[in-house]
Amino acid sequence: MRRRTHGGGLTAAWLLGMVLALTGCSQQSEDTIVVGLSADITTFEPGMISSRDNDNIAQHIFSSLFSLSPDGDHLPDLAHTMEISDDGTAYVYTLREGLTCHDGEALTAEDAAYTFNRIGDPENRFTGNIPGFVYTSIGFQGAVALDDLRVQVNLARKNPIAFGLLTEVHIHCKDSYEEMTLDEAASNPIGSGPYRLASWTRGSEVVLEKVRDPGSFQRIVWRIIPEASTRTAELIAGNVDIITNVVPEQMDAINASGRAEVQVVSGTRRMYLGFNLSDASRQMPGGDAIQDPRVRRALQYAVDVPTICRQLLSTECDRATGLVNPPNDHPGLTPYPYDPPTAERLLDEAGWPRGEDGTRFAIRFQAGRGRYVNDVNVVLAITQYLEDVGLDVELDLLEWASVYTPLLRERSMGPLFFLGTGGGLWSPIYDMTDLADVDSGTNYTHWDDERWFSRWADLAEAGTPEETRAIVDEMLQVFYDDGPWLHMYFQPDFYGVSNRIEWTARRDERVHLFEARLR
């Protein structure tokens, strides 16, 4: 009997000792930075990467020929110069000397050309962002090595935003990738960037080790923590240095912890209400009314965007004036104010007075749920604002992946829909390419105003930046006056940052840790 009691005591002591010893293990190492991401990483194959989280890690493993600064400026990276041919269809990059990949192989122009061509090779059946968007947007024709240091990228046509889009291509060496199968390459990246992959535990964490500058930390650990409250708890506990996608409701808890604070930046994702002007939409409630630009303009005054930002997104924001991110937006435009009497007057003038039941017309409003920050509450608030000026809103809150996305991609949403689309800071034209063509897959509104679409040819021929800017501003004025968007806001991004480190969040959703350092 005594012996049993003694054994129990030993067990308890061992357990307590283990807990105390292991509790001490959670202290952060000074040469390591830990980032908590909300989404899982699926691949390190440059041709397959399609999510921002995945790309954020890849950008530490692979370098590009040129990169983008936080303000959208082009910075030399693996290449130090770039020249464009007179007809705008050939981009010649000159690489820096002495470059190597992580396995020690020398990185030459032949490797860069191989990287470009491998991603575009239809036999590889890559479906990531580069082959699926970048290459098709710029009309990629192929890449050739002119000599050891010069690589030429050929395009089908002149494109004013090709240079920026080409910064997305992650460069690697040829020999190592020729030796690997596609499966092997997806999980064993041999990159050209400042960090190499040390380990990847699927669904759990990715560990990178520094191989060259820039970078203050020897190790970067990317932990996958899908649950927002768990990410917040890990940050406050000091186990993680940066977390992405902080839920606005948890901002106060983080800021009050004394161990971390939330950085809120106005992101580049443009949130808007789209007016679907298609013939199919005309058959739905409200589809007819919104064909009239006066109705669309009236509704701009009906929604109090700053209040939505303050109350539902926990941050102040300026209402957008168009589809271009500041500071590239039209400098002469002011956001539509919240002015319900003006909205009501304009609706009266457009021939939609309130009826006996107090409503002007019914309208179907569709939105996906769970995709954007606090989206359901934002949509409910918008519904209320529209009903306040006399609309009878039929709100459809739809499951994002299986219901809303197919509607979106088939461009067959209801007359009014809520959406956010990614943008950039490096060119106003990049943001405008959502509406590059009437039949473009991203012209979800079927807007076909000649005053906008006829100017793309002028933009392509513009000879100077000043000419380009003037055309852009004219187009943005048309979009502001009679466009197919009810302008909302640029989605704020919320990052939790430990007091242990110094790091500034970027607006473009990129988490670059090269400049992060200990305080």
Added chain:
Amino acid sequence: MGSYVLRRLLQSVVVIVGVTLVTFLALQAGGDPTYLFVSERASLEEIEAARRALGFDRPLHEQYLSYVGDLTRGDFGQSLSYRQPAMEIVLEALPATIELAIFSMFIAIVVAIPLGILSAINRGTAWDGSITTFAMFGQSIPNFWMGIMMILFFGLYLRWFPISGHVPFLTPLLAGDVGVAFANLPRTLYHLILPGIAVGTYSLARNTRLIRSSLLEVLEQDYVRTARSKGLSERRVLIHHAMRNAWLPVVTIIGLEFGFLLGGVVVVETVFSYPGIGRLLFAAINQRDIPLVQAGVTLLAGVFILLNLLVDLVYVRLDPRMKLSEGRA
């Protein structure tokens, strides 16, 4: 015995085919998943090209038959998002979930047995009332909520346990790295405590109530009274006579429990960022990664069927009155 096992295994094949069909149809009912694998700026032509590349341009029956055909060759297809063999990815995540399920089961059994017995032999007392109340709470509290509360209290406030993560034990063990596995073991257990309790509490509560009621029933039987009247000690009566029969329903539930735990850890794995099969399936369903979901569900169904068979065999062992060819078996 051999022919019985063989017959059950053949029946299992039918069940597995049924599982694959239901899973396939359920996932297809959500519409074309191609949209989730292309850039948000992709044109209709690019979407169509991706659809062809992913194989979703073929008629549904053709897709399913092709999938089943591959299945007979042991090929579960490639994960759409990882671009790796789907079963390989599932098997990679399985050890973590098995660790969690075993740990949870350990809690659910080792704690439930004394609590159930204590409650039964002290029927109507404060002990019984407290344990029954605890069991009711355990069955009523959602495991994800309990997980979050434990994270906040034990992980963040007291800082006794890690908030999230996993240290592998079975993976290095199966890979032959015995030294690494056992070196990891203390940290493995340390990381399992909170998610293990969150997952296991419901089962613990149910097992406690089950053992209590089963034992109470047996304690009323004539043969127990006879044993007592023979002058056997209460301890001997309880352990050698009453518990043996009280075990039968408990074994059935506990055997199936493991299968339920394997499938039931989805939310808890997500809350604790635990890289197991539950979280993998959760993400795969969100991403509409059909081959990965099918591989995961098929594997879980297989494990469940196998456990069911084992339970039946153990049942016969415990109760010789049962015959394999009749009754519940």
